[in-house]
Amino acid sequence: MTVWDRPEPPHRPAPLDREGIVSAALALADEGGLDAVSVRKVAARLDAGPMRLYRFISTKEELFDLMVDAVQAEILAEGEGDPAGDWRDVLSALAHRTRCAALRHPWLADLLGGRPALGPNGLAVAEATLASFGERADIDTVMRAVETVSSYYIGAIRREIANLRAERTTGLSKEDRQRASGPYLTKVLATGRYPALAKAVHDGAHVDAETAFATGLDWVLDGVSAKLD
Incomplete structure (x- = not known):
């Protein structure tokens, strides 16, 4: 039970x-x-x-399940009143709202993708997500699509939360850590052994976490859309 x-x-x-x-x-x-x-x-x-x-x-694990379902209730509440959307709108909104929930509750990142969300709110989120595909594809394809998108945003959220924890633990921002490691990295890249990495460091655009999350999510959704089509 x-x-x-x-x-x-x-x-x-x-x-x-x-x-x-x-x-x-x-x-x-x-x-x-x-x-x-x-x-x-x-x-x-x-x-x-x-x-x-x-x-x-x-058990404490049951308590964690209840806590996750309480956050799922927050995610559902944020979507109340939204106009009905297709699968892409629904998955995109779920990803962004889950990220916002994890920023409010950083511990959530440790529980995402673990035990199945069987509480009433978790089941409601799953139902709305699967139902958004309608008759677009067979259920196995739909399941793989949802798993693909959720794998992206769960991984991205965990990485972002890990960076925020590092900032709190060390008292150093991401920029502070980059400056501290700058001399070492400059020396290593000057050897010429890592040309692709050097190009990324010197020429790559530096974007904030929200922009990086949204861009990656759009790319994943584009890939899923192409597969469905």
Whole structure:
């Protein structure tokens, strides 16, 4: 039995429910990442005994599932009222909203693409995504298309969040780190052993993370579109 089909116990002796538990876990994760989340720490946040929480959740992994589904609810809410779009519009919006959600909740990057999202909000996102293709292609082709796009944006999000974490850990921005490694890289490239890399360093355009994400996403969507056509 999963956490999704296990009924909540009565709210006694003091009011406590999964929504409150998840809210406390989200706050802890936003403050200190997934390492800051445990049943005991959430219980302390709620001024409740840990054993009371185990009546609502069996493991920390179940708590993570509930947290991810809560963020999926945010992603769904951001799309409410949007005009109906085709598969490309839907996947593009999902990718950008997932990125924004990960920037609000950096810990999300560690859970994306892991355990299947079986909560009601995760299932709603999956249903809307698959349904956007209509009769455009057979279901196996649709599944590969969705997997291809999600593999891109999950990987891009994880890389961006990793860079942001490095900035927080070291106190150095990406530009600071590049300047610090500049003398070494200049010396290495001067050997002539890495001509393609040298061209990228010296001639390549430097764009911000949002532009890079959007450009890569458009290229992936173009490829999927060509395959469907």
